[in-house]
Amino acid sequence: xxxxxxxxDVEPDRWKSSSRNSRLELMGRLPPLRRLSRIPGADADAxxxxxxxxxxHPDNKLYRSxxxxxxxxxxxxxxLTPFEFAFFMGLPRKLFFLDIVGQVAFLIDIxxxxxxxYRDPDTYRIVYNxxxxxxxxxxSSFIFDLLGCFPWDAIYKHMxxxxxxxxxxxxxxxxxxxxxxxLKVREFFTDxxxxxxxxxxxxxxxxxxxxxxxxxxxxxxxxxxxxTTLPESMEGYTWIGSLQLGDYSYSHFREIDLATxxxxxxxxxxxxxxxVGYGDIHAVNVREMIFVMIYVSFDMVLGAYLIGNMTAMIVxxxxxxxxxxxMKEVIRYMNRNRLGKDIxxxxxxxxxxxYESSCxxxxxxxxxxxxxxxxxxxxxxxxxxxxxxxxxxxxxEFLQQIVIRLQEEFFLPEEVILEQGSAVDQLYFVCQGALExxxxxxxGQETILMLxxxxxxxxxxxxxxxxxxxxxxxxxxxxLLRLDKESFAHILEIYFADGRKLLSxxxxxNEYGKRVKHVESDITFHIGKQEEELTLRVNNAAFYGDLHxxxxxxxAGANPKNTDYDGRSPLHLAAxxxxxxxxxxxxxxxxxxxxTDKFGNTPLLEAVKQGHERVATLLFSKGAxxxxxxxxxxxxxxxxxxxxxxxxxxxxxxxxxDSKDYDHRTPLHIAAAEGFYIMAKLLVDAGASxxxxxxxxxxxxxxxxxxxxxxxxxxxxQAKADELSKFPTRGEEVRGKYRSxxxxxxxxxxxxx
Numbered sequence: 001x002x003x004x005x006x007x008x009d010v011e012p013d014r015w016k017s018s019s020r021n022s023r024l025e026l027m028g029r030l031p032p033l034r035r036l037s038r039i040p041g042a043d044a045d046a047x048x049x050x051x052x053x054x055x056x057h058p059d060n061k062l063y064r065s066x067x068x069x070x071x072x073x074x075x076x077x078x079x080l081t082p083f084e085f086a087f088f089m090g091l092p093r094k095l096f097f098l099d100i101v102g103q104v105a106f107l108i109d110i111x112x113x114x115x116x117x118y119r120d121p122d123t124y125r126i127v128y129n130x131x132x133x134x135x136x137x138x139x140s141s142f143i144f145d146l147l148g149c150f151p152w153d154a155i156y157k158h159m160x161x162x163x164x165x166x167x168x169x170x171x172x173x174x175x176x177x178x179x180x181x182x183l184k185v186r187e188f189f190t191d192x193x194x195x196x197x198x199x200x201x202x203x204x205x206x207x208x209x210x211x212x213x214x215x216x217x218x219x220x221x222x223x224x225x226x227x228t229t230l231p232e233s234m235e236g237y238t239w240i241g242s243l244q245l246g247d248y249s250y251s252h253f254r255e256i257d258l259a260t261x262x263x264x265x266x267x268x269x270x271x272x273x274x275x276v277g278y279g280d281i282h283a284v285n286v287r288e289m290i291f292v293m294i295y296v297s298f299d300m301v302l303g304a305y306l307i308g309n310m311t312a313m314i315v316x317x318x319x320x321x322x323x324x325x326x327m328k329e330v331i332r333y334m335n336r337n338r339l340g341k342d343i344x345x346x347x348x349x350x351x352x353x354x355y356e357s358s359c360x361x362x363x364x365x366x367x368x369x370x371x372x373x374x375x376x377x378x379x380x381x382x383x384x385x386x387x388x389x390x391x392x393x394x395x396x397e398f399l400q401q402i403v404i405r406l407q408e409e410f411f412l413p414e415e416v417i418l419e420q421g422s423a424v425d426q427l428y429f430v431c432q433g434a435l436e437x438x439x440x441x442x443x444g445q446e447t448i449l450m451l452x453x454x455x456x457x458x459x460x461x462x463x464x465x466x467x468x469x470x471x472x473x474x475x476x477x478x479x480l481l482r483l484d485k486e487s488f489a490h491i492l493e494i495y496f497a498d499g500r501k502l503l504s505x506x507x508x509x510n511e512y513g514k515r516v517k518h519v520e521s522d523i524t525f526h527i528g529k530q531e532e533e534l535t536l537r538v539n540n541a542a543f544y545g546d547l548h549x550x551x552x553x554x555x556a557g558a559n560p561k562n563t564d565y566d567g568r569s570p571l572h573l574a575a576x577x578x579x580x581x582x583x584x585x586x587x588x589x590x591x592x593x594x595x596t597d598k599f600g601n602t603p604l605l606e607a608v609k610q611g612h613e614r615v616a617t618l619l620f621s622k623g624a625x626x627x628x629x630x631x632x633x634x635x636x637x638x639x640x641x642x643x644x645x646x647x648x649x650x651x652x653x654x655x656x657x658d659s660k661d662y663d664h665r666t667p668l669h670i671a672a673a674e675g676f677y678i679m680a681k682l683l684v685d686a687g688a689s690x691x692x693x694x695x696x697x698x699x700x701x702x703x704x705x706x707x708x709x710x711x712x713x714x715x716x717x718q719a720k721a722d723e724l725s726k727f728p729t730r731g732e733e734v735r736g737k738y739r740s741x742x743x744x745x746x747x748x749x750x751x752x753x
Contacts, residue, residue, distance in 0.1 A: 056115050057116075070109050074185050076102060081179055084175065085172065086228070110146060114134050115130075125413045141183075148178040152174045153172070194323065208306055211305075212273075212302070217269075220265035223288075227288075229287065235254075273295075275296070323351065330351060350410075378400060381406050395498055398491065405487045411433075415474045420440065420468055421467045423467060426483070428456060428457050428482055429455075430452060430456070430480060435472055435473065435474050437472050449470075458472075460506065497556035500557065507524075534558050535564055536564060537553060539568065542582055543577060547581055550570070560590070561592060566598050572603050576607065576612075578614075593619055604625060607649075608646060632661040647667070658692055666694075668692070669692075671700070673707060675707040691723060701720055
């Protein structure tokens with residue numbers, strides 16, 4: 001078996017449990033691939049054997065043996081055709097019968113070509129449709145193969161002997177059509193060079209020897225043919241007819257035996273090709289001069305080709321040799337890890353695909369500057385990205401950042417790219433080809449969707465941070481653009497507004513309706529989570545006074561009116577930190593300046609608490625209010641702590657100096673009781689009443705007398721006089737309230753007794 005060199009006998013129990021083969025196990029559970037109607041003759045099911053009816057698989061062992069047999073006949077025919085054309089007269093009869101056998105073999109090969117399936121170059125799938133096979137062959141080499149099988153020499157002899165037709169000599173030139181069979185030999189050597197079981201140096205040397213022999217053989221035949229174009233009476237005007245080697249003369253050369261004539265022609269062709277300067281053919285007539293010039297010029301090119309190939313073999317610089325070395329390393333790795341047959345074929349298929357079609361461009365563009373590579377990527381990939389429904393409505397800058405980070409990859413049919421339930425770290429976009437998405441729900445129901453050019457996959461798992469919801473499998477050779485999750489996340493951090501648009505496209509686009517139906521709740525949850533994270537980023541920028549970042553976030557779509565888990569807006573945080581420029585910007589953006597958080601604080605109150613007078617003045621000028629709940633308690637506590645800045649600010653921005661706490665005490669009661677002259681002065685200057693009574697009927701003046709502070713008593717007495725001068729009846733009101741309060745207390749005391 002020709003493939004045994006590549007295969008390893010592995011017990012199923014040993015590798016089926018291996019994690020390396022989870023992808024293969026999944027392929028066994030998935031339904032068979034669908035036939036794509038837009039690709040005529042592309043049969044997706046490749047498990048039906050090598051022979052399907054009358055159509056032969058190209059890897060059929062018998063057919064591969066037949067191709068080697070035909071290569072042998074192609075070598076024979078390629079060498080015989082020039083020889084038969086030049087030495088037509090006097091050829092042995094056995095060569096004629098051998099030629100007939102060869103033509104019959106080539107006729108059989110023509111028939112087989114109509115029955116052999118082929119690999120579609122676009123989809124990389126085997127095509128079994130007989131009509132497609134026939135059309136492909138007819139458009140390629142069928143005409144040349146058929147004309148090459150015609151017995152042109154027999155036709156020429158018949159016309160020359162039986163029919164008098166002028167110009168019949170030109171008919172023999174059709175014999176050269178058979179040289180198209182050289183292509184079969186070239187294909188054979190190409191495959192042999194890629195076969196790592198055959199020594200590469202040996203293959204190249206044999207190939208170069210065959211090329212050199214064939215060129216000199218053909219030239220020798222043409223040299224002799226040119227001599228036969230002149231009549232026998234003019235043989236002296238030919239290179240061979242005028243040839244004299246020692247005492248041996250080649251006059252009447254047509255009568256010399258065939259072997260001598262051929263060896264002589266071959267000798268002079270080889271010597272002329274090597275251009276050693278001795279034994280070269282000396283042209284005698286114009287025809288020979290022209291051909292010698294052409295031949296010598298061709299020899300220069302051929303010599304350069306041979307030397308170049310020898311140099312490449314020495315330095316090991318050819319792409320084929322690099323491919324062979326890479327294949328050897330991969331096969332050694334697969335043997336060491338005892339990988340299964342299917343995954344081995346996938347790996348080797350990828351290596352062959354990269355070698356044959358030069359799919360990877362990274363090495364080509366490696367030495368080009370990054371800026372130029374970015375422009376190349378934009379030119380090549382932007383049309384595909386713009387058509388993707390996922391990016392509908394996104395900014396041009398965002399798309400450009402996506403494009404320059406894309407990597408191009410190719411995948412062969414039947415390969416699983418993403419598995420259902422796996423963690424996804426790559427986002428893919430389809431440029432060419434077709435894929436199949438298969439989702440198997442908890443109820444066992446199968447969901448199938450087709451992914452073609454313009455579609456993407458992996459985005460749901462990445463954006464929503466969930467396992468892959470469905471399996472993606474290649475239906476035909478695919479050219480995909482890959483974006484890794486890390487780069488994608490980095491771009492979304494900068495262009496977060498576009499990230500919100502992506503999530504909207506997932507839920508609103510008709511393209512994603514079927515795919516997101518069973519994960520819609522996850523998407524909704526992720527949208528809410530993203531909004532919370534965005535709000536935290538805005539608040540964080542406001543907290544640190546980063547106006548540039550804050551401006552960028554809001555310009556990109558963030559809402560400055562949103563609050564965090566404590567009900568705080570960016571304005572609360574900026575005001576508490578005293579960032580005047582940030583506060584001014586947020587006010588301009590329409591942030592609610594009187595919004596109260598969970599603790600009852602407004603932005604103005606935050607500024608007052610932290611003593612940021614300029615910010616507080618700015619907020620107050622824009623209509624901000626303190627909105628102090630239980631203002632008396634707040635002011636009384638501030639007085640007891642000696643927080644004169646808060647008292648001054650609160651009074652300046654609208655707080656009532658006579659606000660009372662739960663015990664009906666005013667801030668002036670606390671200041672007088674503690675003997676805080678400065679606090680009392682602030683409150684008195686703000687209009688606080690010295691005659692206000694608490695629950696026990698005590699006034700601030702009474703508290704001042706108890707403290708014993710003479711300056712404080714004088715301040716309060718003067719304030720009392722001023723207050724009574726303005727409100728003469730307030731003294732009687734205070735005494736009335738005191739009596740009522742005192743009587744109530746006595747009544748309560750009696751009841752308790």
